[in-house]
Amino acid sequence: NAGVTQTPKFQVLKTGQSMTLQCAQDMNHNSMYWYRQDPGMGLRLIYYSASEGTTDKGEVPNGYNVSRLNKREFSLRLESAAPSQTSVYFCASSEFGDTQYFGPGTRLTVL
Amino acid sequence: QQPVQSPQAVILREGEDAVINCSSSKALYSVHWYRQKHGEAPVFLMILLKGGEQKGHEKISASFNEKKQQSSLYLTASQLSYSGTYFCGTEAGGSARQLTFGSGTQLTVLP
Numbered sequence: 001n002a003g004v005t006q007t008p009k010f011q012v013l014k015t016g017q018s019m020t021l022q023c024a025q026d027m028n029h030n031s032m033y034w035y036r037q038d039p040g041m042g043l044r045l046i047y048y049s050a051s052e053g054t055t056d057k058g059e060v061p062n063g064y065n066v067s068r069l070n071k072r073e074f075s076l077r078l079e080s081a082a083p084s085q086t087s088v089y090f091c092a093s094s095e096f097g098d099t100q101y102f103g104p105g106t107r108l109t110v111l
Numbered sequence: 112q113q114p115v116q117s118p119q120a121v122i123l124r125e126g127e128d129a130v131i132n133c134s135s136s137k138a139l140y141s142v143h144w145y146r147q148k149h150g151e152a153p154v155f156l157m158i159l160l161k162g163g164e165q166k167g168h169e170k171i172s173a174s175f176n177e178k179k180q181q182s183s184l185y186l187t188a189s190q191l192s193y194s195g196t197y198f199c200g201t202e203a204g205g206s207a208r209q210l211t212f213g214s215g216t217q218l219t220v221l222p
Contacts (some may be wrong), residue, residue, distance in 0.1 A: 031208060042113070042198055042212040043153070050208060058209065090152060097141065097208035100200075102152035 002026055004103035006091050012109045013081045021076040021106050023091030029101075031094045032074035033058075034066060036087040037105075043090065049074055081110045112136055114201045116213035123189050123220050131184040131216045133199030142175050142182040143200040143210055146193075153198060157184070186218070194220045 007022045025032065030051045035043040045058030047066040055066050063085060065077045074093075078085060086109050092100040114135040121129055133142060141160045144167070145153040157167030159175035159182055167173075172185045186193055196217050200210035 033209070035212075040214075042214045043200075045209055045211070048209055059211070094208075097202060099155045099158060100143070100145075100210065101155070104152050 004091055004093055004101050006089075006103035006106050008106060009104065010107050012111065013078075014111050015082060017081050018077065018079050019081065020078075021089055021091075021108075022073070023075065023103060024073045025091075025093040025101070026072065027093060027095075027101065028071070029093040029095050030071070031096065032068065033092040033094075033100065034064075034074070034076045035090045035092065036060065036085075037090060038087050046076065046089075081108075083110045086110045113211055114199055114213040116197075116199055116216050118216060119214075120217040121219070123218070125191060125220055125222055126188055129186045129189060129218060131186070131197050131199075131218070133182045133184075133201070133213055135180045135201045137180065137201070137203045139175075139177070139180050139201050139203060141202045142173075143202070144171075144173060144182075144184050145198045145200065145212075146195045147198065147215075148195040156197075189218075189220045191220050191222065194218055 004025045033048040034046040049055045049068040052071045067075045089106045091103040094100040117132045144156040147153040157173045159165045175182045196215040198215045200212045
């Protein structure tokens with residue numbers, strides 16, 4: 001039982017490049033979330049998926065897109081990376097507003 | 112709107128007690144508490160629901176004042192392992208089931 005897994009763990013991009021962050025959970029949770037965390041800051045919600053087939057914007061969605069591929073997987077795409085998107089990205093899953101379980105994070109640097 | 116946490120930082124000696132507060136300007140359905148150690152993912156501590164239900168870590172207690180939209184986390188007889196950054200996440204209710212996190216309280220427990 002791996003919980004929530006994220007790939008990659010680290011990534012360096014140049015401005016304008018694109019990439020997809022992958023997230024998968026094996027707890028059969030309906031809800032999944034993408035957050036970003038900047039140094040010394042709390043977690044800010046980018047997008048979430050309350051259930052399979054639905055996605056909604058969070059607090060800071062600009063510059064990102066998401067896909068809920070199936071119940072297990074929720075990916076985050078940066079179409080044209082900018083230095084302001086340098087951050088640590090966490091994926092989380094939960095069951096209808098219950099405890100959120102976080103993945104280990106992806107540390108992204110955009111040069 | 113982001114909940115406000117206080118204090119921003121606290122330093123304790125092992126065995127001492129601490130209280131961390133979380134305040135929101137919105138009517139809340141629930142408050143979640145998480146602890147994050149440096150370089151790691153946030154880990155669930157407590158959920159407090161409107162109406163009095165709560166669940167979480169057996170050695171940590173918390174309160175939720177629904178009228179004031181405030182929650183407090185009580186850390187008693189602190190241990191070295193309690194060091195980390197504590198975040199409250201507030202849920203305003205409705206169907207979204209999304210959390211808005213505070214900026215965190217950094218707790219350091221010294222021997």
